[in-house]
Amino acid sequence: MLEIKNLHARIAESGTEIIRGLNLTVKAGEVAAIMGPNGSGKSTLSYILAGRDDYEVTEGDILYNGESILEMDPAERAAKGLFLAFQYPMEIPGVATMEFLKVAMNSQRKARGEEPLKVPEFIKRVKDAAGTLEMDFNMLKRPVNVGFSGGEKKRAEILQMKLLEPKLCVLDETDSGLDIDALKIVSDGVNALRSPDRAIIVITHYQRLLDHIVPDTVHVLYKGQVIKSGDKSLALELEENGYAGIIEEAA
Numbered sequence: 001m002l003e004i005k006n007l008h009a010r011i012a013e014s015g016t017e018i019i020r021g022l023n024l025t026v027k028a029g030e031v032a033a034i035m036g037p038n039g040s041g042k043s044t045l046s047y048i049l050a051g052r053d054d055y056e057v058t059e060g061d062i063l064y065n066g067e068s069i070l071e072m073d074p075a076e077r078a079a080k081g082l083f084l085a086f087q088y089p090m091e092i093p094g095v096a097t098m099e100f101l102k103v104a105m106n107s108q109r110k111a112r113g114e115e116p117l118k119v120p121e122f123i124k125r126v127k128d129a130a131g132t133l134e135m136d137f138n139m140l141k142r143p144v145n146v147g148f149s150g151g152e153k154k155r156a157e158i159l160q161m162k163l164l165e166p167k168l169c170v171l172d173e174t175d176s177g178l179d180i181d182a183l184k185i186v187s188d189g190v191n192a193l194r195s196p197d198r199a200i201i202v203i204t205h206y207q208r209l210l211d212h213i214v215p216d217t218v219h220v221l222y223k224g225q226v227i228k229s230g231d232k233s234l235a236l237e238l239e240e241n242g243y244a245g246i247i248e249e250a251a
């Protein structure tokens with residue numbers, strides 16, 4: 001589903017290279033974890049996948065279902081089923097969450113050649129999804145993320161993901177800012193989305209999230225490269241020994 005080949009990318013403004021020859025393959029049906037020390041380029045990779053224009057790809061390619069996405073704008077990528085849950089979800093004053101969800105869901109449906117949802121059906125879907133995430137429905141009448149706590153913002157990201165039914169989900173440190181109960185609820189929400197035709201990339205610092213969302217593969221990102229890949233035991237090894245050993249081995 002996703003094939004990243006020898007990707008090099010830099011910050012457009014300063015020219016600083018952040019992604020330095022990154023290779024990664026993720027298959028449909030797979031849950032892949034990306035781990036790595038702070039500053040290794042995990043969030044940058046997620047932004048580049050989503051198509052944020054502060055970054056320039058200078059070499060390599062990103063294939064999604066065999067097709068290069070590098071020339072596609074973020075809306076085209078989203079229409080094709082790509083979704084990013086942000087590490088730091090943005091507040092959008094003046095846009096009610098319900099309105100935001102309706103526009104997003106209906107543009108997604110349009111891209112799939114489906115009719116817009118009727119209002120009662122739309123409300124039902126949002127209520128159901130919010131219920132499973134234990135979110136207060138009234139909160140969704142407020143502007144997107146404005147005044148939400150850290151944990152509520154993360155739940156709101158997963159709510160969007162559930163409602164948009166993307167094919168490739170990228171979750172950037174969804175666990176940060178969540179207490180243990182919320183972590184369980186959000187993880188259940190993510191696990192419910194596991195399916196043979198969908199891939200989920202979970203970016204995290206901590207093994208504890210991977211106790212709830214058990215990955216098929218684990219990749220260690222360091223200085224803009226994948227320096228080691230393995231199965232879920234790699235995450236346990238990292239928890240035990242830290243990154244130092246793997247970084248030394250790679251060097």
Ligand code: ADP
Pocket residue numbers: 011018036037038039040041042043044045054
């Ligand atoms: P991670 O998510 O793994 O913690 P990031 O992708 O956030 O790492 O950052 C990787 C490196 O790139 C860091 O050194 C960060 O400071 C730098 N960086 C990323 N984006 C920008 C930007 N827009 N401007 C300046 N530096 C950036």
Ligand code: MG
Pocket residue numbers: 038039
């Ligand atoms: Mg970081």
Ligand code: MG
Pocket residue numbers: 042043044087172173
């Ligand atoms: Mg990050």
